[in-house]
Amino acid sequence: MEIPTELSSYIRVLKLASTPSWEEFSQVAKIAGAGILLVGMIGFLIFAIMSFIPGA
Structure with a gap:
């Protein structure tokens, strides 16, 4: 595991990343x-059916 190589790839990705528009x-x-x-609705329906x- 070479840290400088991985660090440079992380930096490259961060340079390409941008904040999304609204x-x-x-x-x-x-x-x-x-x-x-x-x-949540599926879970509630399963709970209601089981009760x-x-x-069951």
Whole structure:
């Protein structure tokens, strides 16, 4: 493991990276939020079904 080689590759990646625009950030946040809500709703539906089925 050569530290100078890895460090230079990390620096190269950081130089290429840029902060997202507000529109891009907003779109990613909306998609992530929708995914979180979808997973939560699926979990709640499974919980509700399991609580109504006796002996499950």
